[in-house]
Amino acid sequence: MTNNRLVQKKQIAVYARTLFDAAYAEQKLESVLNVRVRLQELCRALRSDSQIAQTIQDSALSDAQKMQLVASIFDSTPADTLLKDVLGVMAQRGELALCPAVQQAFEQLIVSELKLCVVSVTSAVALDDHLRELITNKVEADLCMRVVLDERVDRSLLGGIILSAQGKCIDASVKSRLEIYRDQLKRA
Incomplete structure (x- = not known):
């Protein structure tokens, strides 16, 4: 179990760091804050409707279908495109349950890095x-x-x-x- 937690912790850190670095490279602070808001909205949606996460992670769906479902949640803003890509990978790996932890790690990066x-x-x-x-x-x-x-x-x-x-x-x-x-x- 310890190894699983350590692996999860590393995965969370990688997802958060990927989102942060890509957002910061895009438009610096503005993009980071936009990703922050959209990530919060997504976590609220996943908490309030567990069927969304279950549908996206359904093993009967192909990776392309999962990516398409994730893409349908978002608009075409840079923050949404970035989140769509990262969350698509998380959906393919069955790791959408990590979203709240990724959000928290992202918030910590804002404090520590900026x-x-x-x-x-x-x-x-x-x-x-x-x-x-x-x-x-x-x-x-x-x-x-x-x-x-x-x-x-x-x-x-x-x-x-x-x-x-x-x-x-x-x-x-x-x-x-x-x-x-x-x-x-x-x-x-």
Whole structure:
């Protein structure tokens, strides 16, 4: 079992490194961040619908059919072409289950190679330039590294923001505060 884990770990590292190096050679930071987003989307899709992964890895399909199925998931952007090629190989080898680990290794390469932290910022409304600059400066000072914001709007938050980076989350949303108050009132 140890050898299998070591082999898997090496395969994950190779997939992540291949994606990172090819993306960085393409358009530097922009391409790396695009691959990051698309890889996250794919991992979410595979988690939410296990039938996708099962279909792609079906042993009754030829390698060409597997590559065609993987290709149908993506558009024709450079990030998608790159992912299509790597994921096609993973599908042929029956290794799509490694996608979340490849995504995590890819994230670690962004931090270690680019000295960059991607911070997810979810807010009820789109950030303006001033708030974007304040958040960036604060997080850069706290983490002592360059930061890129990955912004998302979630109207269900009512107000406030949620920041997440490197496995840590700061929830300063109105919705979470209301839930805390509701729980306190229930206990009182």
